[in-house]
Amino acid sequence: MSAPVEAPLSVSLVDPQLADAASALVEKLVGDQVASKLAAKDASLWGPDAQDEASRRLSWVTLYESSKPLVERLTALRGELHADGVDRVVLAGMGGSSLAPEVICHTRSGSAVGGAHPITVLDTTDPGQVSDALAGDLSRTVLVVSSKSGGTVETDSQRRVFTQVFEANGIDAATRMVVVTDPGTKLADLAADKGYRAIIEADPEVGGRYSALTAFGLVPSALAGVDVDGLLDEAAAAAPELQRDSADNPAILLGAALAAAHNAGAEKVVLADSGSGLIGFGDWAEQLIAESTGKQGIGLLPVVVESPDAPGFADHGADATVVTLGPAVGGAQIATEGSLGAQFLLWETAVALAGRLIGIDPFDQPDVESAKQATRELLDGSGSDSDSAAEVEPALVDGPVEVRSLGGDWLGSPSTLADALRALIAQAPDHGYVAVQAYLDRLDDASAEVLRPEIAKRTGLQTTFGWGPRFLHSTGQYHKGGHQNGVFLQITGSVADDLAIPDQPFTFGQLQHAQADGDAQVIAAHGRPVLRLHLADRAAGLVALTNAVSEASAATGRDTEVTR
Template sequence: MSAGGVSVSLVDPQLADAAAALVEKLVGDGVASALARQDATLWGPDAQSEASRRLSWVSLHESSRPLVDRLTALRGDLHAEGVDRVVLAGMGGSSLAPEVICHTRSGSAVGGEHPITVLDTTDPGQVSDALAGDLSRTVLVVSSKSGGTVETDSQRRTFAQVFAANGIDAASRMVVVTDPGTKLEELAGNLGYRATIEADPDVGGRYSALTAFGLVPSALAGVDVGALLGEAAAAAPALAADSADNPAVLLGAALAAAHNAGAEKVVLADSGSGLIGFGDWAEQLIAESTGKQGLGLLPVVVENPDAPGFVDHGSDATVVTIGPAVGNAQIAAEGTLGGQFLLWETAVALAGRLIGINPFDQPDVESAKQATRDLLAEADSGSAPSKDEAPVLVDGSVEVRGGPWLGSPGTLAEAIQTLVNAAPDHGYVAVQAYLDRLDDASAIVLRAEVAARTGLQTTFGWGPRFLHSTGQYHKGGHQNGVFLQITGSVADDLAIPDQPFTFGQLQHAQAAGDAQVLTDHGRPVLRVHLADRAAGLVALANAVTEVTR
């Protein structure tokens, strides 16, 4: 159905029939209008406390309006000083929305000409590349809801030091976005940072696209964020209607109907929408909102509608195009960027009610963070070795580690085959690359190769970025995944000012910590370390071609 600049089509008649009863239930219970009124009781008594402070996103198209003039003025002041390069230090909800906003409005994705540098990594090479840009023209947006995100704080410390070393007043080049009352807000005030912009505390990170987290970096990069809010405002009345024509009701009901019938994976492909990177934003929204209590929807972002996982999907997956329905798409969602943000936020919240989970908490995200902190503390105190156990296999430039399930593989290909064999029917493979997503971009091809060779739905995530996204689903969702974790040697590590660890050590601890938590959940994790990144990625790609299912 099309309304307010957004539309949803249920192309598959069988899925449409399955969704019809849930559509009727949502409409009969008045759920869409209740959500628009921020009714925190919609997800049951156990979720009410959390929901009561997480629903302001439904009216951001109105409440965020006062930011527009302020951000326009701030950008003008910076430009008057010759500062027009925007670097964003942020993770998860603090980076995914600004990236899709800026790339969509500029018409260019990562690797092309675009108005923002998104730094959502601990890879020393990628951080160094961002530091190598023209600092005389650079403003750093430091974006953290909690105010204590370790990656973001590490990037802030490093830029401050390098600004000063180049004779630049660091405080004048720092713009902070955070919730009211955080330590980051206090720090920014004490150090006299250029601007501190408070975000709405009653919006969770993955629903924050139209808060200061999405708007500040985008506006400083030249995006007309007023127009973006206008797109959401145009869609809002239709998405709040208790009607079978409500696109969000249709989408939420279809996703829940598919999940409840065993299709717990949602394969997302762009079909010419022009919304560059939208699938990566939707990935976090869907995975963190629904992946808990052994339930949920696993988003699988694929390269295009002809990609493995989409054209050959099985009964465990629903295939969705962002843009017009093409090929064998079962659902198509179209519309403006602002409208699509609000459409998917509303639909996922409705799907959460129908699946029976609280879409606003993320109970399993903290476990990997705590494991990282523990490893860093142990290494710093000297109470534990800082290096991994010996690999079970060294194949050329690739070191292989795994648990007892791995046995004694003779080659890298055999190790990957053993991992794939450990996946249950209708399971999935998660490829997790703790690498430089610019210099090591070729790693992305592994997703399609694994999916094509195994017939299993396969996801790809850059670490530690995915820890703030699909990481919740990996621990809290359906426990049928196997994990291929890739790390790489660090040629030139980068110190973090006033911290006892480097970026390389932090990256390593994040990988090891997440692997430990997944192992504790009983999931097979194959850890592949590339002593030589370039050669190792070639060897890994070649090994995958030998895998079957």
């Protein structure tokens, strides 16, 4: 057991105007005793319409206590695996099942690559990235199959192919499978039937994005060697401060500031790390904020940027609030500091409080299922092809890039890829945003991430970047349910070597493209423009796209040199 941990936690409202705007909401939260009521799991805090859902989603507030019994079991399981020579952890999971373990392992290692607690996070359907994970040393590999519902298509597909490859290499697959799921799911039943190495049931009264300190966050992290007992202690040390009905409660300050900014028109929250040491924390917070608040045509859009110097942060407009994870630098309006366990609990609490002030249920996700349903229909042939980007002739082929559009007749007749980008950006309203969605290999195609700062710099628009289909379990909710002022740049790529999914009528490549197409259809049905760029050659296509972004800015009228 770890010794008690002191976990200093602070939230600074650096901007005097924002602090003043938040003061009335702080007073309201304190007067209504919201922090202590939340600590007591009062499901009425978000109104009668949300009460039923909230009553089944509040166990996260005391996970620092209720998850403690897991520690001994996970320590023993890791010891058993190591005794068998198994020390490579691959995590098959999406959204809340992958984002927390990734930030936990990387933060405790001090690096996003390798380090003391290496973990391979497989939150993709890209056949190349899945093949890379399969190419590792299988003799040393355990697969953590993590799905709250037990039916996540990406995770099930990864489980199937790992089972096949384990067996083909003379390895008893059941001995290398650790399942994390809610009680009573089909995955739990399958794991029991096949005799998997371990079945660890998570608390069913915690939603995925609030599950960092449940089995979903702790199991893969512990198997990778993280001291998860210490992580729980950090949250426990912060809990009393976050449960006080006081104007200096950090969660009350943060929740009130986010809500005050949103209600004044700053519906975007730009997150930059300024030396917190919490590697990848912004990606975890992105899901928490977007899925919790982006619904009913309102909400907070998280924009994770590369640093406080990155486009979208220091040069932000009136539609955004800028927040540092770490000391306040670069014109930050809010700064949060604290240990990883404390920050998990801080942001969970603050976002729940902001939801109350904004007027939404922070625990449902009414628009997440729509893209999944569209994908299923495309895969089984029951959906309509009339609005499918993949089924129409390209409006333009510019070198290695095929250009298609959805969401109306806004594209016109572009002559170049730069023309198409100009047309997309022209559809963004003032204080709108650009969402870049890359259905590519997060490792081999990592250069795609340069598109976010380039587009933000050259258009002056807040710009997000998401790897598909991972973002569908994160900002995907906001895209359909939040403020409808986004334009969408969707990137797909040719598949050189596809990968079959055992006992399924589709491959990983087909699944990946169906997910892109299904999401594009749903976004277009909401009246938003989607520019679909298919890269016949991924490497050459990304170079061409980056060059086109630079060329397009000259005629958009939105170049930062003009608008800032």
